[in-house]
Amino acid sequence: MTATTPFLPDTRDETTDAWLTRRNGTLCAEAVPLSAVAQAVGTPFYAYSAAALRANYAALAAAVAPHRVTVCFAVKASSNRNVLAEFAALGCGMDIVSGGEMTRALAAGTPPSRIIFSGVGKTRGEIRAALRVGLHQINVESAAELEVVAAAARELGLRAPVALRVNPDVDALTHAKITTARKDSKFGIAAAEVPALYAEAAARPELEMVGLAVHIGSQILDLAPFRQAWAAMAGLVRVLRAAGLPVARLDLGGGLGIGDDSHPGPDLAEYARIIGETVGGLDLALNVEPGRWLCGRAGVLVSEVLYLKPGEGADFAIIDAAMNDLMRPALYEARHPVMPLHPPRDGAARAYRLVGPICESSDDFGSYPGLGPLAAGDLLAFRHAGAYGAAMSSTYNSRDLIPEVLVDGAQFRLIRARAGIDAALRLEEPGPWSHAG
Numbered sequence: 440m441t442a443t444t445p446f447l448p449d450t451r452d453e454t455t456d457a458w459l460t461r462r463n464g465t466l467c468a469e470a471v472p473l474s475a476v477a478q479a480v481g482t483p484f485y486a487y488s489a490a491a492l493r494a495n496y497a498a499l500a501a502a503v504a505p506h507r508v509t510v511c512f513a514v515k516a517s518s519n520r521n522v523l524a525e526f527a528a529l530g531c532g533m534d535i536v537s538g539g540e541m542t543r544a545l546a547a548g549t550p551p552s553r554i555i556f557s558g559v560g561k562t563r564g565e566i567r568a569a570l571r572v573g574l575h576q577i578n579v580e581s582a583a584e585l586e587v588v589a590a591a592a593r594e595l596g597l598r599a600p601v602a603l604r605v606n607p608d609v610d611a612l613t614h615a616k617i618t619t620a621r622k623d624s625k626f627g628i629a630a631a632e633v634p635a636l637y638a639e640a641a642a643r644p645e646l647e648m649v650g651l652a653v654h655i656g657s658q659i660l661d662l663a664p665f666r667q668a669w670a671a672m673a674g675l676v677r678v679l680r681a682a683g684l685p686v687a688r689l690d691l692g693g694g695l696g697i698g699d700d701s702h703p704g705p706d707l708a709e710y711a712r713i714i715g716e717t718v719g720g721l722d723l724a725l726n727v728e729p730g731r732w733l734c735g736r737a738g739v740l741v742s743e744v745l746y747l748k749p750g751e752g753a754d755f756a757i758i759d760a761a762m763n764d765l766m767r768p769a770l771y772e773a774r775h776p777v778m779p780l781h782p783p784r785d786g787a788a789r790a791y792r793l794v795g796p797i798c799e800s801s802d803d804f805g806s807y808p809g810l811g812p813l814a815a816g817d818l819l820a821f822r823h824a825g826a827y828g829a830a831m832s833s834t835y836n837s838r839d840l841i842p843e844v845l846v847d848g849a850q851f852r853l854i855r856a857r858a859g860i861d862a863a864l865r866l867e868e869p870g871p872w873s874h875a876g
């Protein structure tokens with residue numbers, strides 16, 4: 440029986456994965472065969488397309504521009520400074536959640552005036568550093584944090600530009616672990632508490648109250664929750680202004696999801712239209728802070744098949760990538776489309792369950808019908824791995840942090856070297872004992 444070609448590039452998705460094509464049968468990232476990258480850096484590795492990063496930013500920025508919306512990339516999605524530099528060079532701002540991310544955003548060439556500091560647990564040190572650097576805005580998530588920001592600003596003799604992050608109690612209709620604005624969520628300040636807190640803060644000379652922020656969750660495919668949340672924010676802006684309070688900016692958050700072979704993904708024009716209809720007429724400086732949408736489809740994780748063995752329902756293909764490299768399937772039951780690097784092969788189309796070497800049953804990427812026949816040594820590309828892949832990886836089971844590579848046209852280069860056990864052992868050199876008491 441001749442195999443059909445179930446893993447040919449998904450041409451339905453040309454605007455998103457157009458950088459992945461098959462040339463002479465082999466899978467290429469832009470004009471670079473991924474097998475050549477595998478030879479150069481070894482597997483597993485991440486590869487990103489510079490063209491896809493740039494195209495994604497251009498498409499999103501153009502879609503929202505008519506509504507006076509700037510785009511800030513959520514650094515947590517892909518914090519490699521070379522990826523950040525691609526965006527920074529285009530004028531993209533950054534949304535950060537730690538001092539480490541601030542260092543990365545600045546190192547990538549982002550001006551402080553384009554950096555927003557989000558996050559529910561900023562430390563005193565991080566807040567002081569942000570104020571000293573002169574970031575655009577600090578999104579404050581509690582009354583307690585507001586006190587710390589005010590104290591730091593006073594000590595430094597500065598005015599802190601503050602927005603309050605609101606919890607509008609909206610279900611983002613996404614995976615429960617990545618929804619962030621339901622009533623019981625740790626994020627944001629309950630909408631009912633915002634007017635009093637905002638008024639109190641606006642009366643403090645060390646705080647410059649610039650506006651509000653909201654972020655309802657991640658991998659959002661149904662746009663209705665955005666409409667609900669932003670309509671609630673518009674209501675709140677009107678309430679604050681009616682009380683004579685200044686509201687100049689509104690941070691609409693990230694969360695725009697990406698489709699896959701079974702879902703086309705949200706429509707950018709519709710996303711922009713909802714912004715216009717909910718908050719467009721309020722004379723606000725708006726921004727969005729997408730992570731996944733800008734970089735998720737611009738990256739693949741390439742892994743080698745180590746062993747095949749029979750299993751219940753589907754045969755196992757044990758691969759050299761694991762949950763420490765890409766933890767989304769284990770953490771959120773996420774499914775990443777997979778394409779073999781080799782050309783279609785004769786033989787029965789078979790389902791394989793792709794699993795990694797880690798000693799956890801959740802080290803399982805799921806069952807993939809129509810992949811086979813596979814053989815040991817085959818290379819597989821997990822698509823849509825450009826967001827929350829390398830950024831969330833760990834060294835569990837004392838595995839290496841794997842290389843990251845950036846492809847640009849017919850060239851590629853290493854943008855993060857493999858970090859192996861030798862480096863880890865150096866960090867574990869024991870320090871001197873300290874005597875307590």
Ligand SMILES: Cc1ncc(COP(=O)(O)O)c(C=O)c1O
Nearest residue numbers: 513654657658693694729730731
């Ligand atoms: C405050 C904030 N902004 C932006 C993002 C980016 O989310 P996404 O990658 O889903 O666009 C996140 C993560 O969910 C976040 O917590």
Ligand SMILES: N[C@@H](CCCC[NH3+])C(=O)O
Nearest residue numbers: 515617657658767826827
């Ligand atoms: N890390 C998650 C999303 C949460 C983003 C941060 N709030 C993912 O891989 O999908």
